[in-house]
Amino acid sequence: MAMISVRGLKKHFGTLRILNGVDLEVERSQVVAIIGPSGSGKSTVLRCLSFLEAPTAGEIYVDGRRMGYRDNGRRLPDAVLNRQRAEIGMVFQSYNLWPHRTALENIIEAPILVRRTPRDQAIAEARSLLDRVGLLAKQDAYPSTLSGGQQQRVAIARSLAMQPKVILLDEVTSALDPETVHEVLDVIKDLAQEGMTLVLVTHEMAFAREVADRIVFMDEGVVLEDAPPEAFFGAPQHERARAFLAKIL
Amino acid sequence: MRDFDFSVLIEWMPALLEGLGITVLYTIGGLALGMVIGLTVAVMALTRFSLLRIAARVYVDAIRGTPLLLQLFILYYAAPSVGFKLSAPAAGILGLGINAGAYLAEIFRAGIEAVPRPHVHAARSLGLSYRQTLMRVELPQAVALVLPPMAGEIINLVKSTSLLSTIAIGDLLRSGQIAVSVTFAPLEIYLMVGLLYLAVNLALSALVRRLEARTGGRARREAQRLMAEVGI
Numbered sequence: 287m288a289m290i291s292v293r294g295l296k297k298h299f300g301t302l303r304i305l306n307g308v309d310l311e312v313e314r315s316q317v318v319a320i321i322g323p324s325g326s327g328k329s330t331v332l333r334c335l336s337f338l339e340a341p342t343a344g345e346i347y348v349d350g351r352r353m354g355y356r357d358n359g360r361r362l363p364d365a366v367l368n369r370q371r372a373e374i375g376m377v378f379q380s381y382n383l384w385p386h387r388t389a390l391e392n393i394i395e396a397p398i399l400v401r402r403t404p405r406d407q408a409i410a411e412a413r414s415l416l417d418r419v420g421l422l423a424k425q426d427a428y429p430s431t432l433s434g435g436q437q438q439r440v441a442i443a444r445s446l447a448m449q450p451k452v453i454l455l456d457e458v459t460s461a462l463d464p465e466t467v468h469e470v471l472d473v474i475k476d477l478a479q480e481g482m483t484l485v486l487v488t489h490e491m492a493f494a495r496e497v498a499d500r501i502v503f504m505d506e507g508v509v510l511e512d513a514p515p516e517a518f519f520g521a522p523q524h525e526r527a528r529a530f531l532a533k534i535l
Numbered sequence: 536m537r538d539f540d541f542s543v544l545i546e547w548m549p550a551l552l553e554g555l556g557i558t559v560l561y562t563i564g565g566l567a568l569g570m571v572i573g574l575t576v577a578v579m580a581l582t583r584f585s586l587l588r589i590a591a592r593v594y595v596d597a598i599r600g601t602p603l604l605l606q607l608f609i610l611y612y613a614a615p616s617v618g619f620k621l622s623a624p625a626a627g628i629l630g631l632g633i634n635a636g637a638y639l640a641e642i643f644r645a646g647i648e649a650v651p652r653p654h655v656h657a658a659r660s661l662g663l664s665y666r667q668t669l670m671r672v673e674l675p676q677a678v679a680l681v682l683p684p685m686a687g688e689i690i691n692l693v694k695s696t697s698l699l700s701t702i703a704i705g706d707l708l709r710s711g712q713i714a715v716s717v718t719f720a721p722l723e724i725y726l727m728v729g730l731l732y733l734a735v736n737l738a739l740s741a742l743v744r745r746l747e748a749r750t751g752g753r754a755r756r757e758a759q760r761l762m763a764e765v766g767i
């Protein structure tokens with residue numbers, strides 16, 4: 287069974303039709319890179335996946351369970367929805383660490399509040415996650431004192447602390463200085479090798495080609511192409527995919 | 536013209552200080568009530584339930600659109616006619632609290648709204664509930680943002696307590712009026728009354744500046760930087 291299954295996803299904001307029927311399957315431990323022009327709806331897909339936005343139409347299943355709704359189509363209670371969200375990690379372009387909490391505090395907050403993990407245990411786990419992203423020395427640092435790359439690695443550790451089934455990454459290196467991009471890409475590569483299911487929106491084509499099992503090309507709210515990297519980058523089928531690649535490469 | 540008479544001040548200082556104590560007490564009482572009301576109304580104004588939002592709006596507009604003096608009169612003189620009798624201290628605290636609550640609600644709402652939305656999204660995506668996000672992510676950051684405007688509102692509150700003299704509460708101004716009616720020395724007494732108000736408010740400002748430097752500075756700078764970054 288697929289880890290993520292999206293069927294006929296539509297999202298409208300008033301009269302604005304942002305997503306016009308997106309279908310997407312992601313197998314367990316697969317890495318899928320979503321690419322496409324700015325404004326094509328990539329971020330909106332991720333936000334619907336983690337139910338930060340409620341879809342206008344369509345169904346999303348994560349690990350076999352429908353996001354946001356019961357099987358009879360009724361909306362899930364907020365408490366259940368919150369638990370569902372906790373199973374889907376999300377990392378953002380702008381890191382979004384909470385500025386009033388240290389790196390360690392950013393990481394232990396959700397396990398303690400949502401999972402009721404005992405504080406000592408949450409701290410121990412957070413320290414091992416910080417170690418994993420190479421930032422144990424920075425556990426007591428406030429976000430404003432960290433570089434962009436460091437903040438993003440803490441943000442990844444923060445989402446890992448909830449032991450999510452999948453992690454969604456939305457242009458997580460776009461705000462970084464070129465020198466620090468690789469720090470973050472290395473962490474993502476490790477996650478992929480460890481078998482984490484990843485959906486990443488990215489403009490790093492070389493990276494997508496290297497780590498992704500599939501490339502999904504979106505334009506104007508639909509998936510135009512869904513193919514393995516060699517096939518996609520070697521011979522894009524769709525005219526607009528060719529135009530996009532010509533512009534970006 | 537006559538000379539400035541210090542002996543009047545020495546004689547009446549204890550009475551004025553007692554009035555000052557009353558003023559401070561009512562400020563604290565009004566502020567405590569105002570904070571509770573203000574926070575509640577601010578949260579109401581930000582919910583997705585439109586009825587609560589409308590109620591919050593009506594409250595804020597009604598209170599800010601009418602004079603505090605009138606609100607005190609309604610509580611103390613008019614409310615008994617509908618069987619709602621309040622003592623002067625109760626009417627005083629309630630009036631100050633209701634009034635400050637409306638202004639504080641607007642300050643708190645703006646502060647919470649100024650917390651960058653992406654921080655909220657990060658919290659929700661980790662599974663935090665609306666309430667947990669509000670308490671653990673939004674309010675702590677908002678506190679830093681609202682400290683300066685809140686200080687202004689507290690200073691207003693100190694000055695507003697002078698209106699309590701109209702409903703028979705012996706605040707600082709009222710003590711001054713009594714002293715003047717006995718001594719016929721308005722210059723000395725009212726100058727001293729002014730200095731006492733000023734002393735309280737300057738002390739308050741200094742306190743807030745220290746709080747700001749301690750807690751506010753870092754979080755606020757960070758929030759402002761982030762807001763600039765995302766173009767809010």
Ligand SMILES: Nc1ncnc2c1ncn2[C@@H]1O[C@H](COP(=O)(O)OP(=O)(O)O)[C@@H](O)[C@H]1O
Pocket residue numbers: 299302304322323324325326327328329330331
């Ligand atoms: N909350 C919203 N209200 C209105 N329009 C939105 C909202 N969120 C996103 N959009 C619009 O949806 C379009 C697609 O956005 P997005 O999914 O962020 O695209 P991408 O990530 O591919 O650049 C954009 O034109 C954006 O302005």
Ligand SMILES: [Mg+2]
Pocket residue numbers: 328329330456457
């Ligand atoms: Mg985007």
